Amino acid sequence: MxxxxxxxxxxxxxxxxxxxxxxxxxxxxxxxxxxxxxxxxxxxxxxxRKGPAKSVVRKPRGRTYGYDTLKVLIGVWRLAGMPSGKYPAATKELWLPKLEAFGELDAQRLTPAVRAQLLKISGATIDRVLQPTRDADRLKGLSATRADPLLRNSITVRKAGDEHEQAPGFIEADIVVHCGPTLAGEFARTLTATDVFTRWTENIAVRNGAHKWVLEAMDEIVVRLPLPMVGLDTDNGGEFINHALIKWAGDQDIYFTRARPYKSNHNAHVEQKNGDVVRRHAFHYRYYDSAAEQKLLNTLYALVRVRLNLFTAATKATGWRSNNHGKKTRIYDKPRTPYQRVIDSGILTGTKAAELAELMETTNPADLTRGITTIQTQLIASRCGENSGPGCLLHASRNR
Incomplete structure (x- = not known):
């Protein structure tokens, strides 16, 4: 210049x-x-201008959000599960009164000025001020999906934007393997089911990929969902593409479709949950078929289920637009929790609506986070004990 x-x-x-x-x-x-x-x-x-040109040195702008605001924000962000900034910005009016009512926030720091700043802070600013706090060291997992070339030809291929996605009840399902750095031997799996319309998500840990355990998990998901399942879309893995699950879907009058092989973006809604929900909470360690570890995983998912569906906001793609350069980009709606989307859909029965409303009223979200952290500590201890194996923290860190 x-x-x-x-x-x-x-x-x-x-x-x-x-x-x-x-x-x-x-x-x-x-x-x-x-x-x-x-x-x-x-x-x-x-x-x-007189004299030679001089470079302009601007005075640094003063800090808008003080230290007390940052400390309270970090506490709320950790209790919310450390999500991206745009989601706490959308649910801060839900989280702050809840945490304050249950006495989870530092009363000395939470002055009226700090509360006012927390209520007006934007998602981008949350990401910026929390960047030094965010832990960016993540491990990578493995995939055990193997496409079945024969039976899959009898199942309809689902296309993105089908009419089934325009109403609640169309479910995308996927399985994540807890194999650590190797696929050898037997290990637990997590079955994830996500409603495309409302983003309601359920997770269940199963012993292995046998269709017996997958069918039991699907029956449990049907019971847990607050809305009836009318459609099921999966990948091409043998855990889903088998005669047992096809018969189960037919008996339940559920429309069964599949994605194209090796096209993970066809199941984008549930694939996103693999990292954001399963890996974030259950890590990349190896969990064997012991009943104790499987019970721990399902106890963990019971707490994650409530925090994710009742208190965690999510966005939903609503269309396309072209930018100034002619490139098509997605349009997303405002972040809302799956619970809010389910209520807005008007599909809940009176009993189910009252049950969810009572759960919402009596739940302290900070207790959920503390419970999740406690179970995560137990899972790490079970994998990193005296006999360190493929699931050990040290072993996993060497295979990042």
Whole structure:
């Protein structure tokens, strides 16, 4: 900037004395060298400025959000499960009164000024001020999905945007393997089911990928869902593409579809939960088929289920738009919790609506987070005991 101003200052006297035609040439040359969009104004300013051009040093802007606000925000963010900034920004009016009513926040720091700042802070600012606090060291998992080339041909291929996604009840399902760094041997799996319309999500840990355990988990998901399941979409793994599950869907009058092989974006709604829900809460360790560890996982998911569906906001794609360069980009609605979307859908029965309302009223979200942390500690201890194996914390850290 200082160089451009110096060039402009040297051209200013010649421009003032030049003819109209010469002024046009000077302007063209100045624009080509400096890239000014308002070269004539820059020349006029340079003539008025005395002395050599000086670089402008701006005074740093004062910090808007103080230390107390940051400390309270970190506490709320941790209790909310450390989500992306746009989601706490959308649910802060839900979380703050709840946590304050249950005495979970630092009363000395939560002054009226701090509360006002927390209620007006934006999602982008939350991400910025929490960046030093966020733990970005994540492990990678493995995939055990193997496409079945024969039976899958008898199942309809689902396309994104089908009419089944425009109403509640169409479920995407996927399985995550808890294999650690190797697929050898037997290990537990987590079955995840997500309603595309409302984003309501259920997770169940199963012993292995046998269709016996998958069918039991699907029966449990049907009972847990606050809305009737009318459609089921899965990937092409043998855990789903088998005669037993096809018969189960037919007996339940559930429309069964599948995605194209090796196209994870066809099941994007549930695939996103694999990292955001399963890996975030159950990590990348190896869990064997012991009843104790499977029970721990399901106890963990029972708490995650309530916090995720009642207190965690999510966005939903509503269409497409073209930007200034003609590129198509997605349009998303405002973040809302799955519970709010289910209520808005009007599909709940009176009994189910009253049950969810009572759960919402009596639940302390901070207790959920503490319970989740306690179970996570037990899972880590079970994998990283005296006999360190493939699921050990040290072993997993070497395979990042």
């Amino acid at each position: 200082a160089t451009r101003r110096e060039i402009t200052r040297k051209c200013a006297p010649d421009y003032a004395k030049a003819s109209k035609k010469a002024k046009g040439l000077i302007l063209d040359e100045l624009v080509a060298v400096t890239g000014w969009s308002r070269a004539r104004r820059a020349l006029s300013t340079a003539r008025k």
